[in-house]
Amino acid sequence: MSAATAQVPSRATPRATSRGATQVLFDAPGPKGRRRILLLSVVSAVVILGVLAAGLWTFAENGELDPDKWVVYLRADYLAFLGHGLLGTLKVTAVAAVVAFPAGLLLALARMSRLSVLSRASTVWIEFFRGIPMLLVVYAFLLALPAYGVTFPRFWMLVIPMILVSAASTAEVFRAGIKAVDVGQHEAAAAIGLGRRHALVHVILPQAVRLVLPSLILALVTLLKDSTLGYVVSYNELQFQGKTMVSITRYLVQTYLVVSLIYIVINFLLTRVALALDARMKARASAG
């Protein structure tokens, strides 16, 4: 669930434009290769369209494409119901991100600390929450902890596991970013008389955070998707509202398609922001 967060944009070296860099590993195909690529593209397009058509055909046969079953999603009360869920999703994601990202940075710093106790503890913590499925953490808060008398409101039963898991994976993003800052910058900072703390705050972190900004936005996408586990704790986020709606209206296919569409649109927009940031940074890095 955190595969998308692990990538950190490589530091584009000045003058090596990103286009030139990708060309190095890519041999332009010859006429035969081009024909083969075209053929494969056409075949896969036909197959994908075929599958889609078959799906639509099945839906049509079963009356799922009946306009009456779709126009209801334009009704104000339907929209308000789903909108309530969307609001819940955004709230959960925002709160989780606002806590998890700074916590991730602290975990990364702790892992890179010179105090080996701190470093080891943080490593164990990060690896534990990175390796465990978030669903298990949610269950722990829903089932295990209450057995010992520790209970949280529904909102926090969802948000705390999101924070724990996301902080661990963003910690690794931050660590990669800090390591990606040029060694010369550490030296430069030391040479002009910055202590370790000053160097970190004034030299290393500003550059590292800029490097990982696109990855952080991808981490936000992951968080948004993780929030769908809200159905486990019955928190009214978008997917849970969809589920409730299905149990009332029986419009299973339609509801989940509409809900998916909403997720896809939001995540698409976030990803675009990440790509735009990444492009802007590469342009700036190669400006010299």
Added chain:
Amino acid sequence: MIGFENVRKEYPGGTIAVEDFSLEVASHESMVLVGTSGSGKTTLMRMINRMVDPTSGRVHIDGDDVAGLDPVKLRRSVGYVMQASGLLPHRTVLDNITTVPVLRGTSKNEARSRAHELMETVGLDAALASRYPAQLSGGQQQRVGVARGLAADPNILLMDEPFGAVDPIVRGELQQELLHLQRDLRKTIVFVTHDIDEAFLVGDRVVILRPGGVIAQIGTPQEILADPADDFVASFVGADRGARTLHVERTDGQDVVVDADGRAAGVLDAGGRSTS
């Protein structure tokens, strides 16, 4: 005055960067350490501001053992100019220059007005103050590096191959400007390079190092050229290839000084000294 006393640097694993090095650099003198890679020249220079601590031996500045000084405070009081400028890419030129003075407690306004003066001193247009390093040319970045090194008005300026990353023409300009600056500022400069021509140009005295920080010869450029200590030095300065020998040819009633390849180096004036 900077003094090295029987300094030795040995890295874990047994690599010996510097075996046993002693040197005194007089105040207001520019001393160049020159040698190939592995000669320990950068290691030696970094012992002055404690970026490297010697395994044994002492380094002192005006009689104070640097081992007893706080490294951060020490580094703020010693100017440092490094190769490829080492500027902070996320800060403007002005902020790069004012970083150290502000950390030392100078007020922001004062540091800024001083930075503007320094930019003028090193030949940077005032309009560049708000630019970022990536928007400057290599030569301009290096000038900013020098301005930053001078920002805290240090008595000592350490220069680590400062002009190594710029093209030969700009390098020549920067070298000449450093000489100008030094005439006015009279800092104690320790300058590291692998370029013997640069060493002879910039240095009041030059130390030629063998691998392991062994001094092959120390002296003024004139002394070294006139009397290379051994074959190593002769080969290093190019004397063995005849690259340093000039002779006089008489052309159109003038004494023209010509180098080993037959290129004219200058005209002999009436006083008998060659002008270039």
